[in-house]
Amino acid sequence: xxxxxxxxESQGNTLRIRWVCGISxxxxxxxxxxxxxxxxxxxxxxxxxxxxxxxxxxxxxxKNLAQHGVWGVTSFAPSSASSSPLWTSLLASVILVCGNSVxxxxxxGVFASVAATMLVYFRxxxxxxxxxxxxxxxxxxxxxxxxxxxxxxxxxxxxxxxLDLWFGxxxxxxxxxxxxxxxxxVGMVLASLMCLCRYESxxxxxxxxxxxxxxxxxxxxxxxxxxxxxxxxGFGIYSRMVGMPWVPNSILIKGHxxxxxxxxxxxxxxxxxFWTLWDRAPVVGVLIVIAAxxxxxxxxxxxxxxxxxxxxxxxxxxxxxxxxxxxxMMGFLFRYEGYLLACLGAGVLxxxxxIHANRGWANRQRNTYAxxxxxxxxxxxxxxxxxxxxxxxxxxxxxxxQQFQMARFVKRYYPRGRLAANDIGxxxxxxxxxxxxxxxxxxxxxxxxxxxxxxxTKKIAKEINEFRPDLIVAYPEWFTGSIxxxxxxxxxxxxxxxxxxSAASRCVRFYATSRSSAERIRHxxxxxxxxxxxxxxxxxxxxx
Numbered sequence: 001x002x003x004x005x006x007x008x009e010s011q012g013n014t015l016r017i018r019w020v021c022g023i024s025x026x027x028x029x030x031x032x033x034x035x036x037x038x039x040x041x042x043x044x045x046x047x048x049x050x051x052x053x054x055x056x057x058x059x060x061x062x063k064n065l066a067q068h069g070v071w072g073v074t075s076f077a078p079s080s081a082s083s084s085p086l087w088t089s090l091l092a093s094v095i096l097v098c099g100n101s102v103x104x105x106x107x108x109g110v111f112a113s114v115a116a117t118m119l120v121y122f123r124x125x126x127x128x129x130x131x132x133x134x135x136x137x138x139x140x141x142x143x144x145x146x147x148x149x150x151x152x153x154x155x156x157x158x159x160x161x162x163l164d165l166w167f168g169x170x171x172x173x174x175x176x177x178x179x180x181x182x183x184x185x186v187g188m189v190l191a192s193l194m195c196l197c198r199y200e201s202x203x204x205x206x207x208x209x210x211x212x213x214x215x216x217x218x219x220x221x222x223x224x225x226x227x228x229x230x231x232x233x234g235f236g237i238y239s240r241m242v243g244m245p246w247v248p249n250s251i252l253i254k255g256h257x258x259x260x261x262x263x264x265x266x267x268x269x270x271x272x273x274f275w276t277l278w279d280r281a282p283v284v285g286v287l288i289v290i291a292a293x294x295x296x297x298x299x300x301x302x303x304x305x306x307x308x309x310x311x312x313x314x315x316x317x318x319x320x321x322x323x324x325x326x327x328x329m330m331g332f333l334f335r336y337e338g339y340l341l342a343c344l345g346a347g348v349l350x351x352x353x354x355i356h357a358n359r360g361w362a363n364r365q366r367n368t369y370a371x372x373x374x375x376x377x378x379x380x381x382x383x384x385x386x387x388x389x390x391x392x393x394x395x396x397x398x399x400x401x402q403q404f405q406m407a408r409f410v411k412r413y414y415p416r417g418r419l420a421a422n423d424i425g426x427x428x429x430x431x432x433x434x435x436x437x438x439x440x441x442x443x444x445x446x447x448x449x450x451x452x453x454x455x456x457t458k459k460i461a462k463e464i465n466e467f468r469p470d471l472i473v474a475y476p477e478w479f480t481g482s483i484x485x486x487x488x489x490x491x492x493x494x495x496x497x498x499x500x501x502s503a504a505s506r507c508v509r510f511y512a513t514s515r516s517s518a519e520r521i522r523h524x525x526x527x528x529x530x531x532x533x534x535x536x537x538x539x540x541x542x543x544x
Contacts, residue, residue, distance in 0.1 A: 014131075021131035025121055025138055029114055032148045036392060040152060043397035044404075045533060048103070051333060051395035051502055053403045055105045055154025056425030057081050057441070062091035063100055063429065071242060072442070073428040074435050079442035080244035081424070083251050085235045086196040087156030102429070109151030112158035116165055117142045120346055123169045127350055128357060137349045141165075144283075144341045144381040146334060149388040152396065156197055157335045161342045163194040164201055168313055168343055171208055172350075174220060175309040184223040191227025196235065199251060200328050201339065202228050203320035211312055249447045253440055254329055273325045280331035283380050287344045288321050290376055294351040297369070301358045310351050317343040333395055333502050334388055341384070348377055395502035399426070401536055402495070402503050406473055407431065408531070413471075413524045420469040422478055423504065436467040438474055461486035464513065471521060472511035475504060485511065490518035491541040493525045498535055518543055 041048065050056070060073045061082050071088075072079040082088045094104050120141045124134035142148060150158045167190045174183050194201040205224050212221030236246040245252070277285035295314035321340045324330070330337045356370045407426035410419060410433070420436040421427055428435060428442075438460070440447030446463060449455035460483065464472070472489065479485045490512040497506050510525060512518035522540060529538050 018125065018131045021135040022118070022121060025117065025135050026114070028139065029117060029142065029148070032142075033110060033151070036148060036152060036389070039389075039393040040396040043393045044400035047400060047404070048106075049396050049400035049404050050105070050152065050154035051149075051392050051399060052153050052155065052335075053399055053423050053425035053503075056403070056407075056429040058084065058088050058091055058155070059102065059105065060425065060428040061088050062095055062104075065089075065092040066096040066100075071238075071244070073424055073437075074442075075432065076434055078239075078242040078244050079437075080239060080247075080249045080444070081437070081441040083199060083248045084156040084197055086193060087159060090159075105154035106151045109154065109158040112162045113142070113145070113147035113151055116145075116158065116162040116342070117147060119162065119165055119169065123346075124349065124353075127353055129353055133353075137346070140349065140377060140381050141342050141345050143385040144345045144377070145338050146385050146388040147338075147342070148385070149392050150335060150338055152392050153333060153335050155335055157338045160194065160198045160201060160339045163190065163197055164204060164339045164343055165346060166190065167194055167204065168316070168346065171316075172309045172313060175211070175312055181219065184219040187220060187223035188227040188230070191224045192231030195228040196231040198339070199232065199248075200324055200336075202232075203323040204316055204339075204343065206323065207312065207316040207319050245444065245447075249441050249444070252451055253447060269326055273322065276325040276330050277321075280329075281325075281337045283384050284321055284325075284330065284337050284340055284344075287341060287348070287377070287380060288318050290373060291318050291344045291348050291351075294348050294355070294373060297355055298351055301355065310347065310354055314344075314347045314351055317347050333391065334384070345377060345381070348373065391501050398497065398500045398503035401497040401533055402508060403427070405495070405532055405536065406508065409524075409528050410471070410473075412528065417470040418468060420464060420467060420472040420474070422474045423508075427473070434467075436463060436469060438463075438479075456482050457484050457486055461488065464489070469513065470517070472513070473508060474511065476507060476509045477505050489513060490515060490543065492518050492521045492543075493538060493540045495532070496537040496539070515543065 040051075057073060061071060061079075064070045064072055064075045065088070068075040070076075070078060073081050090108065091104055094108070095101075098104075117138045121134050121138035124137040125131065129137060145158075145161055147158060147161065150161075170186060170190060174187065191205055194204070205228065209221050209224050212218070212224065239246060239248075277288070291314045295311045295318070298308075298311040298314070317340065321337075321344065324337070324340060328336065352370050352373050356366050358366065403423055403426040406421075406423075407430040410417075410427045411431045414433055415431050416433050418434045418436075419427060419431075420438055422438040424435060424437050424439075424442055435442060437443040437446060440450045443463075446455065446459075449459050460479070464486065474485070476485075476494075492510045492512055494507050494509050497503065500506055510521055512521050522543070525538070525540070532538065
């Protein structure tokens with residue numbers, strides 16, 4: 001009787017410790033989000049602004065989809081400017097039900113970040129880590145993501161991490177038992193959702209599909225292969241039906257896709273991967289090496305039933321990281337590689353736990369190995385988190401000083417006008433006008449010219465003459481040499497902000513298509529100047 005009571009008390013104490021650790025993790029997350037929020041507002045005069053212009057593109061499409069049934073940055077025509085069909089659809093659904101608000105992306109991003117962190121916490125405890133170890137693992141993934149920063153970009157990357165971790169933890173279970181029909185459907189749905197959130201998540205399916213084929217596990221392989229085909233293919237069919245390309249313009253423009261001849265592309269691929277990993281995202285490169293080392297170590301351990309699924313997940317993440325470095329972007333405010341670091345980090349922590357639990361090594365060897373690997377992951381997480389904490393408020397300041405002010409100007413003087421621009425997010429979301437996108441995210445003809453290298457000053461002049469904009473707003477340094485702005489345009493004035501973190505250029509220039517419109521725009525800029533933040537420098541051009 002006493003033994004049963006002691007066991008019951010022990011279980012009760014363990015449950016209480018789990019609750020305390022879980023709530024502590026949530027409190028630390030809340031404090032971190034609150035600190036970043038306050039720091040951002042200090043840099044934006046108390047006005048909330050995302051750290052990028054891109055989330056306003058998603059918001060513009062979501063607003064027009066919910067209010068007008070048009071998948072476009074304007075309500076006048078569809079435009080394939082979003083590379084995340086799931087995120088944009090989710091925003092549109094929320095706007096349709098709850099109303100339009102600029103805060104929906106950060107609200108959904110915080111929810112996804114918290115859910116992803118707690119998912120790691122519970123999965124780590126299931127793997128045998130104690131509550132303290134599970135809490136530490138969850139916070140490490142939270143920092144290395146960095147999941148505390150991604151919601152402030154307003155993008156879909158927090159949701160991507162949640163879906164990819166969910167898929168990875170499900171895969172660990174699926175690889176540990178004989179698959180049934182349920183695994184086929186779960187795998188297909190998860191694969192479809194994660195790829196619709198970010199197309200790059202398809203890289204995480206390469207190794208699991210190959211493993212399924214090698215094991216003759218046709219249900220697993222089929223589910224994981226059909227998922228992205230159904231999801232991405234389904235959106236592609238919808239895109240073609242409304243006049244958009246099969247693949248979003250942002251992927252065609254920004255991705256490292258083979259536009260040149262086969263051999264030229266392949267010969268430069270290794271150099272591109274090296275530059276991407278060691279220059280733009282060195283933390284990913286180091287964590288790839290650590291993950292591969294842990295995977296090789298797991299191969300030596302005797303209990304293959306325990307180690308094999310984790311080993312497969314580590315190689316899944318390593319191969320995905322290398323494929324991403326080959327064909328997609330990294331860096332640019334931490335967001336593109338966030339899912340890779342979360343998957344690699346979670347896999348390494350689970351792998352180290354399996355190694356530490358193995359009795360084939362002496363205690364001292366296991367402890368030394370585990371301490372070394374975990375110390376390296378902690379160092380990487382702290383480096384990345386501290387850099388994010390430093391950059392995010394400054395990035396929010398960039399958007400507030402530049403894109404946010406551009407949107408205020410356009411909303412005040414051209415709320416339903418015709419605008420040509422190269423940074424289209426905020427000005428599209430906060431106004432209701434027509435748009436010519438000089439980068440090509442929302443204008444297919446310009447995207448085609450940019451992709452094929454035929455975008456020239458002559459093409460710019462042709463597009464502007466046909467569109468007949470009331471105002472042109474662009475980065476002058478983006479349009480030089482063979483793609484200079486046409487000489488027929490009239491530069492009116494420049495806004496220059498302090499050294500930038502996320503904005504693509506310090507200077508934005510306002511152009512007119514005629515002398516009379518230039519005089520009008522000059523008057524509007526002068527009228528608006530007192531409402532600009534003091535750190536924005538205004539310079540007017542001489543009208544010839």
